[in-house]
Structures are given as structure tokens and as C-alpha cells.
């Protein structure tokens with residue numbers, strides 16, 4: 001079971017715009033510098049190398065691969081190795097591993113390090129039934145001792161920082177014990193998605209629980225959940241006191257979110273939303289990179305969901321939906337993008353008038 005389409009968009013927050021925040025780059029270990037402290041979340045079937053590179057070019061200080069199985073890495077399974085296909089010049093990239101056996105996790109961490117990972121991250125938050133029923137992902141929230149052993153084994157096995165990504169708890173917000181176990185095991189940092197496993201993706205993220213965790217541990221905390229623009233990033237930093245923010249759904253079809261947050265952290269004006277022409281160029285660049293990495297056939301199949309995200313909630317989305325099933329060549333894909341941009345014409349004119357500098 002995947003995540004329903006309507007949950008692939010973080011809920012909006014109302015209220016006042018928080019005051020600007022200042023944050024130093026986050027340095028983990030000796031060499032892993034996350035600058036700006038804004039991270040592209042691991043996302044299954046999304047954060048492959050074309051999207052990681054695009055988000056990095058837009059200002060993400062770190063990107064993370066989708067979760068990859070410890071056994072898959074250790075046994076050299078094609079699918080696992082492809083997920084960790086780190087490209088030269090991509091850096092800094094984290095490799096996220098899921099598993100539950102400390103020895104196997106340590107071996108997998110060694111493989112990830114040898115493949116160029118700048119850090120390795122342990123998945124302790126995946127809520128999917130098939131993952132937790134085998135003791136992986138969020139199931140680790142209920143096993144602090146195992147978590148400690150996993151971090152001890154992995155930290156001894158590799159030189160790069162070992163981090164963990166967790167949720168606010170299983171059913172109640174009780175992640176503090178597991179966070180402390182990570183710390184005792186030698187974790188370099190912790191990411192917390194402020195929803196419990198039972199919340200899945202419902203409701204708003206609980207910022208108070210992230211703040212509690214920040215106060216309870218002596219390692220950097222990365223706040224995650226519902227960050228989708230510079231305002232929500234400020235809110236996450238302000239309310240929780242976290243050291244960095246991680247963006248998942250807010251980056252779907254919106255790699256520009258990283259330059260917004262980066263500019264805000266630097267005290268620079270927020271860049272305008274991309275013009276239709278800029279958007280066309282960026283989407284095409286994403287597609288070219290996809291073709292270079294995975295070839296035409298796979299690009300035509302997998303790029304469809306990205307196109308829907310790029311044009312989400314606009315007339316262009318409807319136009320694209322009608323054409324998706326017949327997209328078999330790059331020319332079909334490009335024509336679809338042009339049609340979506342054309343369908344948004346009136347919207348774009350209004351946009352251009354309200355953002356006169358956007359084309360510069």
C-alpha cells in the first residue's frame with residue numbers, strides 16, 4: 001500500500017509569519033557539512049539521483065537516497081545498488097538503510113560508505129504494514145535496546161556519521177527513550193518526523209514533541225514534517241529549536257523550495273516563484289537527467305508522477321492526466337509539458353503581473 005495522492009501534499013498552516021531565524025551550517029563528524037541546514041528527505045521511488053541532483057542544485061544542503069534494504073546492499077542486489085548509485089560530484093548524500101540486525105546493518109553501512117555515502121541513516125520511521133510487520137522501520141521505536149545495538153555496530157563499522165530518522169512514537173509520543181538509545185549507541189544526529197506511526201500522514205505535525213526531543217538529547221536534531229516553504233521552515237526552527245529542517249512532500253514537483261529556504265536563512269529576499277519558462281526549463285532538465293540515468297522507456301513511465309506534482313492543483317494537471325497513458329516517447333512527454341503550460345496561460349499572466357521581476 002502506497003501513500004494516497006491526497007496525502008502527498010503537506011497541510012497548510014495559518015497564522016503569523018514567524019520572525020527570521022539564523023542557523024549555522026550543520027557539521028556532522030569531521031567532514032559532513034550540511035550547508036544550508038535544509039535537507040531533501042529520503043523518499044521511496046522519488047529521491048533517485050536525478051531528483052537528488054536537481055534539489056541539490058536548487059540549494060539542498062544534503063540529499064538522502066530512498067530507503068534501501070541492509071541485506072540487498074550486503075548481497076549486492078541490483079535494485080539496492082541502483083538506489084545507492086551515487087554520482088561523482090553529487091555530494092553530500094546520505095544513504096538510508098532499513099534493517100534490524102546490528103551485524104547486517106554494520107555490513108550494509110560499510111557497503112554504503114564504500115559507494116561514496118557522506119553519511120548513513122537508519123530508517124526507524126517507515127509506517128507501512130509490510131515493513132513494520134517484519135520488525136523494520138517504525139517497529140524499531142518499540143525496541144530501544146536493539147536500536148542501541150544497531151548504532152553501536154554501525155558507528156564502529158564506518159567512519160562517516162551514522163544518523164537515524166524516526167517518528168514521534170508508535171501510538172503515543174514516546175520517542176525520547178529511543179532517541180536516548182541512539183545517542184548512547186553513538187548516533188551523530190537524529191531526524192524526527194513529528195507524527196506517530198499510527199498517525200501515518202494524518203493531521204498536522206506535532207511541533208511540541210520535536211521541541212521536547214531537542215531538549216532531551218545532546219546531539220543535533222533535524223525537524224521534519226509539513227515544511228513546504230520558507231514560512232513553515234521558519235516555524236519549524238522557531239518552535240522546536242531544531243538544528244536543520246528536512247523537506248519531503250513540500251519538495252514534490254517543487255525543487256524551488258530549497259532556494260526559498262536557503263535565501264531566507266541567509267537573510268536574502270525570497271526568490272519569486274518560477275515563471276512558466278523557468279518551470280519548463282527545470283522540468284526538461286529533470287527529464288534529461290532522468291534519461292541519462294535510466295534511459296527513455298523508464299523515464300517515460302516514471303516521470304509521469306513528477307509531472308502531476310509539477311502542475312498540481314492547476315488546469316495543467318487535468319490536461320496532463322488525459323495524456324499520461326499515451327506518453328511513450330520524450331516528444332510525447334515534452335508535448336504534455338507544453339500543453340500543461342499552455343493550459344495555465346491565464347494563471348501565468350496574472351502571476352507575471354504580480355511578480356514583474358520573475359523573468360529576469
Ligand SMILES: Cc1cc2nc3c(=O)[nH]c(=O)nc-3n(C[C@H](O)[C@H](O)[C@H](O)COP(=O)(O)O)c2cc1C
Pocket residue numbers: 003008010041042043044045046065066067096123124125126165193224225226227246247248249250
Ligand atoms: C512518497 C514518499 C516516500 C517516502 N519514503 C521514505 C523513505 O524511504 N524513508 C523515510 O525515512 N521516509 C520516507 N518518507 C517519509 C518522509 O521522508 C517524511 O518523513 C514525511 O513525508 C514527513 O515529511 P513532510 O511533511 O515534509 O512530507 C516518504 C514520504 C513520501 C511522501
